[in-house]
Amino acid sequence: MPLRDIPIQRKLMVIILLTSGAVLLLTCVSFFTYEFLTFRQTMVRQASTIGKIVADNSTAALAFQNTDDAKEILNALKAEPHIVAAGLYDKAGKLFSKYPANLPDAAFPDAPAADGYRFGRSQLDGFQPVAQGDKRVGTLYLKTDLGALYERFRLYGLIVVLVIAVSFLLAYTLSTVLQKQISRPILALAETAKAVSERHDYSVRTTKLGRDELGLLTDAFNQMLEQIHEQNQTLRQNEIQLQTIIENLGEGLVVSNLEGQLLHFNRAALKLHGFASLEEWRRHLAEFATIFELSTIDGAILPLDQWPLARILRGEQLQDLEVRIRRIGSDWRRIFSYGGVLVRNAAGQATIAVVTMSDITERKRAEEQVRQLNRDLEQRVIQRTAQLEAANAELESFSYSVSHDLRAPLRHIDGFAELLRKHAEPVIDEKGRRYMKTISDSAKRLGQLIDELLVFSRMGRSELRLVDLDHDALVADVIREGGFQKNTTIDWRIASLPRVHADPVLLRQVWFNLIDNAVKYSGKSPTPRIEIGCRVGPATGEHEFFVRDNGAGFDMQYADKLFGVFQRLHSVAEFEGNGIGLANVRRIVQRHGGRTWAEGRVGEGAVFYFSLPAIKPASLPVDATLNPIPT
Amino acid sequence: MNELRSILFAEDNPNDVELTLAAFSEHNLANQVFVVSDGEEALDYLFHRGRFKQRANGNPAVVLLDLKMPKVDGLEVLRIIKQDEKLKSIPVVMLTSSREESDLIQSYQLGVNAYVVKPVGFESFMDAVKQLGAFWALYNEPPPGSLQTGR
Numbered sequence: 001m002p003l004r005d006i007p008i009q010r011k012l013m014v015i016i017l018l019t020s021g022a023v024l025l026l027t028c029v030s031f032f033t034y035e036f037l038t039f040r041q042t043m044v045r046q047a048s049t050i051g052k053i054v055a056d057n058s059t060a061a062l063a064f065q066n067t068d069d070a071k072e073i074l075n076a077l078k079a080e081p082h083i084v085a086a087g088l089y090d091k092a093g094k095l096f097s098k099y100p101a102n103l104p105d106a107a108f109p110d111a112p113a114a115d116g117y118r119f120g121r122s123q124l125d126g127f128q129p130v131a132q133g134d135k136r137v138g139t140l141y142l143k144t145d146l147g148a149l150y151e152r153f154r155l156y157g158l159i160v161v162l163v164i165a166v167s168f169l170l171a172y173t174l175s176t177v178l179q180k181q182i183s184r185p186i187l188a189l190a191e192t193a194k195a196v197s198e199r200h201d202y203s204v205r206t207t208k209l210g211r212d213e214l215g216l217l218t219d220a221f222n223q224m225l226e227q228i229h230e231q232n233q234t235l236r237q238n239e240i241q242l243q244t245i246i247e248n249l250g251e252g253l254v255v256s257n258l259e260g261q262l263l264h265f266n267r268a269a270l271k272l273h274g275f276a277s278l279e280e281w282r283r284h285l286a287e288f289a290t291i292f293e294l295s296t297i298d299g300a301i302l303p304l305d306q307w308p309l310a311r312i313l314r315g316e317q318l319q320d321l322e323v324r325i326r327r328i329g330s331d332w333r334r335i336f337s338y339g340g341v342l343v344r345n346a347a348g349q350a351t352i353a354v355v356t357m358s359d360i361t362e363r364k365r366a367e368e369q370v371r372q373l374n375r376d377l378e379q380r381v382i383q384r385t386a387q388l389e390a391a392n393a394e395l396e397s398f399s400y401s402v403s404h405d406l407r408a409p410l411r412h413i414d415g416f417a418e419l420l421r422k423h424a425e426p427v428i429d430e431k432g433r434r435y436m437k438t439i440s441d442s443a444k445r446l447g448q449l450i451d452e453l454l455v456f457s458r459m460g461r462s463e464l465r466l467v468d469l470d471h472d473a474l475v476a477d478v479i480r481e482g483g484f485q486k487n488t489t490i491d492w493r494i495a496s497l498p499r500v501h502a503d504p505v506l507l508r509q510v511w512f513n514l515i516d517n518a519v520k521y522s523g524k525s526p527t528p529r530i531e532i533g534c535r536v537g538p539a540t541g542e543h544e545f546f547v548r549d550n551g552a553g554f555d556m557q558y559a560d561k562l563f564g565v566f567q568r569l570h571s572v573a574e575f576e577g578n579g580i581g582l583a584n585v586r587r588i589v590q591r592h593g594g595r596t597w598a599e600g601r602v603g604e605g606a607v608f609y610f611s612l613p614a615i616k617p618a619s620l621p622v623d624a625t626l627n628p629i630p631t
Numbered sequence: 632m633n634e635l636r637s638i639l640f641a642e643d644n645p646n647d648v649e650l651t652l653a654a655f656s657e658h659n660l661a662n663q664v665f666v667v668s669d670g671e672e673a674l675d676y677l678f679h680r681g682r683f684k685q686r687a688n689g690n691p692a693v694v695l696l697d698l699k700m701p702k703v704d705g706l707e708v709l710r711i712i713k714q715d716e717k718l719k720s721i722p723v724v725m726l727t728s729s730r731e732e733s734d735l736i737q738s739y740q741l742g743v744n745a746y747v748v749k750p751v752g753f754e755s756f757m758d759a760v761k762q763l764g765a766f767w768a769l770y771n772e773p774p775p776g777s778l779q780t781g782r
Contacts, residue, residue, distance in 0.1 A: 399731075404698065404699050404727070404728045404729045405699075405728075407728040407749070407751055408644060408646075408647065408728050408749075409646075410751050411647070411650070411728070411749055411750075411751050411753075411756060412646040412647070412650065414751060414752055414753040414756075415646075415650040415653075415753040415756060416646070416650070417753070418753035418754070418757075419650075419653060419753075440752075440753065443751060444751055444752050446751075447751030447752070448751075451730070454730065454731075458732070462732075
């Protein structure tokens, strides 16, 4: 197994042991070599020292060919157990004496080799010249056993092996303990990572063991896990929310892949289609088309490529597409309103298609009913309008008759009364003339009443010409043209009035009648005061115009009678008038869509109001200030 | 007064006729007034038909028409007069009780020369009729050659 594949714990151990082993080995080899070389040098030096001494001592024995001396000298070498053999060669190179004496000659070199010390396989051979002064007399041969060397090195070897063994043991023990500092956090991280990747459990955490880089790594890892965990939870939460929303939507929602395979129906969609189980809808669109038939509202059957989902899959965005849906082979028929769109990912690629649908069958039915009702209503309106027009025409012909036929006899009464007066002038007395006059006056008065009644009737029938008009100018005109300013005792207080949308001729009539009334009824007050203004109705938002006077006033219990035709609260003798003015006011205001009413108190004055629908509510001054009319 | 200026007066109500004639007589115009009691008679007169087949040629100086009359009403008579080549130059005055806007508008659209509403008061009425008679029968110059020649 290659090093990179073995577990980190063993990897660390191997690295530590290999490192320490290599260091130890190198150390031992160096030491060993040094020792070896040093020891050899020492051996050579010792051997050469002994050689020199023996050679010096042997000079005489050799010079005099004295074997006994030579033997004795060589025997002294017993003190050196390593020297296993020694021999003295004479000048001619012939073995002269040997040590130990019992050693066969064959064990010695036949002739001395060159001077010096040389290591053989298991011995050190040394050749030391023996000289007397400058004269060489022979050669000493020394053979030193290398047993000491080997013995020593065996010992060294043993020590080295022991050291290495102990070192390894120590290294192993130490590394076993120490490597945990590194391997444990890494293993823990590895374990956690494995748990995360295998179980997808992002809630596990690694314990931090120190504050070193591994600690940082653990922290970072845990933090990453935390973030992933939080994001996962948020995602999950969102997914649940989305799922809950989708499932509880009132609208049906169907999801399909891009191939038209239906992937999901929400609850409403299942209910809308009348499905109970997955098997019923988990199909391809094409299969779906064998169960249902779609057609337009007008009943034209839609081919599959015109189905809402097919159109969405082609990239169309649908909204409020009304389609009839029928279950083939049954009488199940509904009308759905479809919508939908392709869902795209962040890169803009379409991923799925979403179709929404709602059942609008009832709505359609209701709409049809409303349409039918409208048709009926229109029919009825046409009928009623015709009836109303007929009634109007009748009324018109009636008032025409009144205008023409009622006035004629009056004219005759007056005319003939006058003719009679002229004719009977000589015989008629004062009383008779007064009767005649009463007949004439009454006829004229009735003629006036009829004329005004006709005006009133026309007021209700003539066409409204609505224009945006300057109310202030209109009121000022009415006061000027009506000659109301002639009465200089009146204290006028006229506020600025908002513009209105009204018929100028008719509205002028309204103001004339109201101002005329106010002038008339305040005429007997010592300090007559007339206020004209406008306010905004708190409930209706309409403009409420008013004319207030401090004149005769009226009893509120008759307030409703004021606006009736020929209704009067005062006698003609008290205040002249014919009781048609306010009826005209009411009729005109009603035709403008407004209301009329009055407030008053006997002897304290009256306020007459009329409202007009507001056109521009902002145009009314909030606090209408009262301006005296310029004279 | 070289020529005899006649007035054709169409009015169905005898009281009105009497009052109007009374007014005319105050101006000595009564003799020149020819009264018919409905629109049909007025047309007969103008077109020399029926009982007026034998009447002398020539047109009245003015035709006074009441609006509401039996058979053919005043507006219809006016329309026929104003559409007829020979008659359309005759001045026509509406003398009526109606103040209705529609009557006024229609009358003027049909080409009426004047429109007078009969006042209820006798004095005003007398005044109006007198002035009317005086104006059309005395002061106004009729179209040349349209008048009656003798009786």
